[in-house]
Amino acid sequence: MQVGGHSVEITRKRIKHLYLRVKAPGTVQVSAPKHWPMLYVRSLVKARQNWIEQQLDKLAQQPTMLAPSYEEGATIYFxxxxxxxxxxxxxxxxxxxxxxxxxxxxxxxxxxxxARERLLDKWYRQQLKQRIEQLLDYWQPIMRVAASDFGVRKMKTRWGSCNIRSKKIWLNFDLIKKAPESLEYVVVHELTHLYERYHNQRFYRLMDEFLPDWQARKHSLNHHE
Ligand SMILES: [Zn+2]
Structure with missing residues (x-):
């Protein structure tokens, strides 16, 4: 079944209660007692739609991805x-x-x-730095701002940050795994902080001006690879 555009996986088990689990990246799993009518199970899940959406949003806001595997054939993103x-x-x-x-x-x-992890990390970092340099070369003259420097680091809670005083911007290492449009959004976002420190109306007005589709990019950054 679907709840608010998310697919929900329902499993029947020999249990007494209904269990709801929301897991990254955006999967909802429900375990329900075997003898309960499907209609009843569905209505219970529907009744918790708000809670489900809150949990999915929370998960989506976290930039940390699942710990990558370096096994042969593992899925890796670039x-x-x-x-x-x-x-x-x-x-x-x-x-x-x-x-x-x-x-x-x-x-x-x-x-x-x-050794696999070390090599891949080094390569990711080089690839990301190249792309950030190109983006800065492109955007700084358009936006009429200049960062003093930039750095890449692993961050748990944010995609980027900007030190207003030193004008240095930091970008999350995991951005190399994301679509180029998402990286571009974060770079423009951090450069916009050189105009406006806070996420206020002025900030969003500037974002609208520089990157009119920034909201769609932000959404896909948090909901897709
Ligand atoms: Zn910001």
Missing amino acids: TGKAYQLRAVATSQRAMVSINDPHITLQLKQPTDLV
């Missing part, structure tokens, strides 16, 4: 697309290449999961 991880041995310098649907890590010890 610029909004899913790839499968593959690791192969090389005697040369370690490197990463994209051969859709794979992202291939070439390593001296391809079975070493820590």
Whole structure:
């Protein structure tokens, strides 16, 4: 069944009560007693629609993603697309290449999961920095602002931040996994803080001016890879 546009998975079990679980990324699971009529189960789930939506929103606002796996064939994200991880041995310098649907890590010890993580992180960081530089080159003259510097770091609670005084902006490492439009939104958002510190009317007016579709981008940043 669907609740507010989210699909709900209903499982029948030998239990006495109904259990509702909301899990990332946006899945709703319901366990219901076997003998309850479906209509009744549905009405109970419907009655909790507000709560379900609140939980999904809360999950969606958290930038932290599931701890990535570095196993062979694991799904990894890059610029909004899913790839499968593959690791192969090389005697040369370690490197990463994209051969859709794979992202291939070439390593001296391809079975070493820590080495895989380290290589992939380094590559992600380089790729993200390149893209941020291009975005800054493009947007700063248009917006008539200039950040003094930028940095990339892993952050748990936000996609970016801006130090108004030093004019340095920070961007979340996980943004490399997101669609380019989402990264662009965060860069423009942080640059807008060089005009306006707070998320007030003036801030949003400026965002509307620079990036009219910023709300859609923000939504997809929090709801999609
Ligand atoms: Zn902000």
